[in-house]
Amino acid sequence: MRDIYEVMTECLDNKESFVLATILEKSGSAPREEGTKMIIKNDFSIEGTIGGGIFEAMAIKLSSQIFENKEFIIKKFALSNNGASALGMVCGGELKLLLEYIDCNDDEMVLMYKKAAELKRKAINFAFITKIDEKQKNIKGTDKWICTETGFFGEENDIAQCIFRKVRENFKNITFQNLVAEGKKYLVEPVLNHEAVYIIGAGHVSQKIAEITKMLDFKTIIIDDREEFANRERFKIADEVKAIPSFEDIFNYINIDSRSYIIIVTRGHAYDKEVLARMLKTDARYIGMIGSKTKRDFVYSCLLNEGYTSKDMERVYCPIGLSISAQTPEEIAVSIAAELVLVRRSHISE
Template identity: 50%
Template sequence: MNDVLMSAKRIIDNHESLVLATILKKSGSAPRGEGSNMMIRPDFTIEGSIGGGLVEAMIIKSAAKVFKDKSSCVENFLLSTENVVNVGTKGNGNLKILLEYIDCQDQLANDFYGEITKSMEKKKDFVIITKIPEASQKESGLKKWICTETGLFGAECDEIISLIQEIRENFHEMKHREAYFHDDTYFIEPFFTTENVVIFGAGHIGKVLADLCKVLGFYVVVVDDRNEFANAQRFETADEVIVADYFDRVTDRVKIDQHSFVIIVTRGHIYDKEVLAQMLLTDAQYIGMIGSRTKRNEVYQSLLEEGFTFRDLERVYSPIGLPIHGETPEELAVSIAAEMIQVRRTPKR
């Protein structure tokens, strides 16, 4: 979930305008990818990040002009190991930034970010379409649309009909990119809120992992059979906490698909094999199981006897986590989260 866009509605409701900075294109050593965004308030405090350090300092400086002009624009920045240079609207840098002025008195902006908030809270997949100002051009007013597989939020107009059709035909394959239609340029931002992490086990490691995974932007679900461990008071940051009387048929209670990350840390390994057997029948992109190699091999042998194959077991990350020799729950959680990031960020072939 994009907390920056969620915060935009809150700030607008507080009668503050803001500048939304979004990376349109990057190359070379630019630190963040396309679609990363940062929000700048009138007092120049920020939420989110698009690079840190000198990059953000230069963008905040550019945001001051946007606040003054009350109009949106595109700026290009040239990055080096020593400094950041703003090469303006016509120059070619390795970081192209859209700076949008969001007017708190604009009812359309209020409605637009309200719709985003509702869609994210409902975990509804959508794509934001933003018209990009031409070089050396400043534009006022909100020129954005929200496109779902069946609906559209925003002013209907002929200029984006073909673009909307293309998006819907390839909805879940959409990537952050610029699109060109009728001599205009648009930025496509997919927001698919289906990337979730399901933690089976609400013990010490599960607790630390839930907090850490939430910081990393996952939709966090915790499953355990103990009310005293699996509750909203203990897991304040988790999106869902599920108490399961039994660990059979857990996929009836939890959504597991190709976007899911599964962590198996049940108490005393009691239900590890039972949960793993069910997870191997899903399309989860990451399945990690805690335990020593001896314990893992016992589980594997039992599953092989039940009809699973060695190829099935090759999907499992066990012992779980990157080898950083962690011992405490916090250290183990860091190693697991790091392995998840590695899987998440590795380009798919």
């Protein structure tokens, strides 16, 4: 999945306005996190995801109204337990969404999103700030600012400077939040450019990998379809732990882009093949799969028969990890982490 800020600037460069949906709050089994974004285009096609069919369908339906009047909407969507069960979720949940019109003819708006995309490409951490004034009804480019650790972009005023000071008080640990100044709400969205490691499979080796990837400053996300394995008790230090209904729907729960590293360590050939097939459709920087050369050849053969190419297979690091004759889970984790560092540093030096 492409970086959402890159997609936004591409739309704006093409003089294409769109509706931007942002998750403000979530509860229950709503699959995506606060701050997750989705673009809805004029033809009602989408880029990105806010977590699946029913939530997206409701957002798309509302977008027609926004395209017409260009006014933002804040809307809470609820999914009952019965509805969730029909979709394969354990229980219901709620999402609170901001849907806003992004106008390609608003020069300040265009500059803000181009600057955001530029900072992401340069791996510079920043906070994106949006003023939400319910009396104003629409959100313009002059209602948006970008704050880095040392600078800011946008229309300068006293209120904005006050917001910047609050944001910088604990910049490295900034969270998605609402700040209030002079009776108006300001949405603060941290865009911290940590590279993300997705460890798919939550066994013993995964526990050791997660410990090292956190030490190496990777955002570490654990995914498994078994809640008894993918839980906070077993992965205390991971940034996120996701127990999902099945690997088939994995893209409803994770967002893969060019800064993502994929480690496939599931419990069997069939699951590894299923996950690998999906990951090969992304632009992940690294895709590694655990297993012997015999297992690798079997999985590759199955995928080639399904229409994948030899070039696709060349993207995969398998057997995973640098060759250090690793035997124990700890040693295997070290070899995998070393390979991640090699890929990371090779990319930076390009």
